[in-house]
Amino acid sequence: MTVTREEISAVLRRYLAVHPDRAADVHLLSEALDTQRDLASRSTFPLHVTCSAAAVDAGGQVLMIHHRVLDRWLLPGGHVEPGDSSLYGAALRELEEETGVAWRHAISLSAHDITPVDIDVHEIPAGSPKGEPAHLHADFRFAFWAADTRITPQLEEVIAVAWRSPVDLPTARLADSVAVI
Numbered sequence: 581m582t583v584t585r586e587e588i589s590a591v592l593r594r595y596l597a598v599h600p601d602r603a604a605d606v607h608l609l610s611e612a613l614d615t616q617r618d619l620a621s622r623s624t625f626p627l628h629v630t631c632s633a634a635a636v637d638a639g640g641q642v643l644m645i646h647h648r649v650l651d652r653w654l655l656p657g658g659h660v661e662p663g664d665s666s667l668y669g670a671a672l673r674e675l676e677e678e679t680g681v682a683w684r685h686a687i688s689l690s691a692h693d694i695t696p697v698d699i700d701v702h703e704i705p706a707g708s709p710k711g712e713p714a715h716l717h718a719d720f721r722f723a724f725w726a727a728d729t730r731i732t733p734q735l736e737e738v739i740a741v742a743w744r745s746p747v748d749l750p751t752a753r754l755a756d757s758v759a760v761i
Contacts, residue, residue, distance in 0.1 A: 582620055582660070582661075582662045582663070582664060582665075583620040583629070583660050583664055583665070583666060583667055583670065584620070585613060585618075585619060585620075587666060587667065588613060588619055588620065588629055588667065589613055591667050591668075591694070591695070591696065591720060592606065592609065592610070592613070592699065594694070594695040595695055595696050595699055595720075598695060602699070602753075605699070605700075605701065606699050606701060606718070608627060608701050608716060608718070609627065609629075609699065609701055609718040612627045612718070619718070620660040620664075621660075622659040622660075622712075625712075625713060625715045626713075626715050626716055627701070627715065627716040627717075627718055628659070628660075628715070628716075628717065628718070629660055629667070629717075629718050629719075629720065630657055630658055630659055630660065630717045630718070630719045630720070631657055631658070631660060631667050631668075631670040631671040631674060631719065631720045631721075631722070632654070632655035632656065632657025632658075632671060632674065632719050632720070632721045632722070633655060633656050633657060633671040633672060633674060633675035633721075633722055633723075633724060634655055634697060634698075634721055634722065634723040634724070634749075634754070634757075634758050635656070635675055635679075635681060635723075635724050635725075635726040636723065636724070636725055636726065636758060637725075637726050637729050637743055638725075639743075640745075640746070640759070641743035641744060641745065641746075642655070642743070642744055642745070642746050642748075642749060642758055643655075643656065643675075643679055643681065643726060643729075643731065643741065643742075643743055643744075644656075644741070644742060644743075644744045644748065644749070645678055645679065645733070645737075645738040645740070645741050646738060646739040646740040646741075646742075647737070647738060647739070648736075648737055648738055648739050649737075650704075651739075652750070653744065653748060653750075654750060655721060655749070655750075655754075656674055656675045656677075656678040656679050656681075656741075657671060657674045657675075657678075657719065657721070658674045658677075658678070658737075661673070666694075667696075667720045667722075668694050668722055671720065671721075671722040672722075672724075675724070677734055678733070678734045678737060678738055678741070679731045679732070679733060679734070679738075679741050680730070680731050680732030680733065680734075681726055681729075681730075681731060694722075696720045696721050696722050696723075697721055697722065697723045697754070697757040697758060698719075698721040698751075698753060698754045698757050699718060699719065699720050699721065700717075700718075700719045700721065700750075700751060700753075700754065701716055701717070701718045701719075702716065702717055702719065703715070703716055704716070704717055721754060721757075723757075723758060729743065746758045746759040747759075
């Protein structure tokens with residue numbers, strides 16, 4: 581089973597119900613949902629969906645990866661895969677794959693259960709090792725408490741993994757969303 585357009589639309593509606601002031605930030609995603617394209621497929625251009633996990637420890641630090649290809653500190657995350665049944669589940673899978681933090685040790689925050697704390701539409705440059713053109717990621721970012729903070733990085737995709745301050749997150753809006761958790 582894979583993530584459907586209906587799932588993406590439903591999660592986007594829940595997000596906008598909580599953050600109605602962010603509709604302009606996700607307008608390209610909203611427009612893409614009006615097409616017949618499979619937005620869960622990484623081969624859909626110019627925009628497809630990705631998922632990230634904002635894992636927060638007891639001290640308020642956020643687990644971040646130093647991405648090998650993009651050479652930036654980011655949340656653990658990535659593309660939706662055909663076996664993913666939900667965006668939420670894809671974020672948990674990516675967390676475990678990239679950091680070794682088992683999905684069983686990521687506790688959903690009741691206020692953010694199945695509703696992302698942020699959706700960010702951003703450009704990915706051309707020239708990646710996979711030969712993809714420049715395109716957009718609509719990244720659904722879910723927040724979790726990390727009950728177990730032991731990490732084992734997936735060195736094929738990440739250079740390093742570290743618990744960092746929310747101010748180190750890629751956008752101020754995401755940092756503000758995570759800091760109040």
